[in-house]
Amino acid sequence: MDSKTPVDEDSPSQDTPRGPAAVSRVSTARRWAALLALALGGFGIGVTEFATLGLIPDLASDLLPDAYSADPASANATAGILVSVYALGVVVGAPTITALAARVSRKRLLLVLLGVFVVGNLLSAVLPSFGLVMAARFVSGIPHGAYFGVASLVAASLMGPGKRAMGVSLVLSGLTVANIVGVPLGTFVGQTFGWRTTYLMVTLIFAVTLVFVLIAVPFRRGDPTATVKNELSAFRRPLVWLTLLMGSVGFGGMFAVYTYVTPLTTDVTGLDASFVPIVLVVFGVGMTVGNLLGGWFTDHGVKRSLIVAMGGLGLSVLALGLTSASPVGLIASILFVGFFVGGAGPAVQTRLMDVSRDAQSVAAALNHSALNIGNSLGAYLGGLVIAAGLGYTSPAFVGVALATAGILVALISFAVERRRGR
Known part of the structure; x- marks a missing residue:
């Protein structure tokens, strides 16, 4: 064909x-x-x-x-x-x-x-x-x-x-x-x-x-037959809002640590600032591999992919907070943070396409609004705990909380969908 x-x-x-x-x-x-x-x-x-x-x-x-x-x-x-x-x-x-x-x-x-x-x-x-x-x-x-x-x-x-x-x-x-x-x-x-x-x-x-x-x-x-009213109807659907909330808080878990990866590398791990680009490249490699595998995995089950990606993100961010004093721990953890957040991307995007019905264009675009809200949320909350004197590893635990919140919102979304289906 x-x-x-x-x-x-x-x-x-x-x-x-x-x-x-x-x-x-x-x-x-x-x-x-x-x-x-x-x-x-x-x-x-x-x-x-x-x-x-x-x-x-x-x-x-x-x-x-x-x-x-x-x-x-x-x-x-x-x-x-x-x-x-x-x-x-x-x-x-x-x-x-x-x-x-x-x-x-x-x-x-x-x-x-x-x-x-x-x-x-x-x-x-x-x-x-x-x-x-x-x-x-x-x-x-x-x-x-x-x-x-x-x-x-x-x-x-x-x-x-x-x-x-x-x-x-x-x-x-x-x-x-x-x-x-x-x-x-x-x-x-x-x-x-x-x-x-x-x-x-x-x-x-x-x-x-x-x-x-x-x-x-x-x-x-x-x-x-498409109209502005039909496209904006996505905002009337609770499942769309729940998916956007899941993406915002879940991606916020990554941004809580990624925003402050430079001082984490230099002040906690004790590496020279010239090593920071290597850490960023490792994160990018993990994100690229996770994105491609996440696309394949999502085609075999969207809901399962969301839970695995958010759960893996929470665990890898936790590992980053616990092991970043070691160069090996820093590199391994940041690789898996990138991997799981990369896998979450196609899963959240596909979930939005599924729950938006005939307003797919707006819903698909909103994924990146959610991503940028997560960027601001994670960076802000990570900065708060650093400013409180809890150190540069503290944003990792903020990230764990946000990733966990993402899983809870996902489970609520699935429950709402089952109830509405019945």
Whole structure:
């Protein structure tokens, strides 16, 4: 079936089939080219989001020179707002764009979103003042959640029944690989040639992705019956809210420790700061492997995958808190933290697609809103226990509590679903 020559599906006038019939009309080569193009977009998103973390001092010294000269720590804290503003763009943009574009074909929507990425990152690279760059970072974050949501749905349809989660994991693999290659490279480029060069590099990545998506992703007509009201109906479904809550607190368990991995490595493990990039790469490797295996595992049981991923995350974060005084303990634990959080990604995304019914676009995009809420929640709670004088291992125990809360919310969600089914 996969050996058939693909038809020209880029013309909106063509009567393009949906579902299994649509899968059969796309050759194997084009299917994998499309998945690679979608993953490349995820790679660009990973670089633009996380490379900023490593460039905070460079951004502060260049955009806030007077404040940096007077108090570098305070200026760095102010520059950190650029990270928060990007996350705010993700939270706002994910449901808004996907709801308003309910009838737009997914390929066209992907192209528009990639165009916004190009513009937002280009403006981030060239605008002269802190306030303007902050606005550009907000714009850059707006298409983030919508892109992953729409790309996940496209990938799931390309893979066909029984392989939806694998399609989702392939899209998310771009984000996980970015943590291994893209983020260290983007940080190095920014520190060596100036932070603006990093955003120019990201602009180029998104421009190339736009061309690849235009060429490789098959055209599918938008749903003419879709409405903003139908898409927003996802917010009326308790199971959608429970899944988002599960993702927020569960992913928050990872961010509670990941945010403070640098002082954990230097102050607790006693390693030099030059070892931190190695720790981050190990985390990225674990996340990439976990994401791909998690996609396969989720296709064989979504609920089981959620419990295993959240439970494994809680245990690995606990191990990190107990063994991080040893370099071996630190490396082994951070590898498994990445592995299980990577496995949770496709499981949460697929669960949202299952419980959202006819509002899948909005629900799929909301996964990344939940992820960014988890980012803020975990970092905040981890910072609280550190500020209370409990040490740099204390966020690990916050992470255990959040991962456990994620499991409890998942179990409540399953119970509600069974009751509603009866």
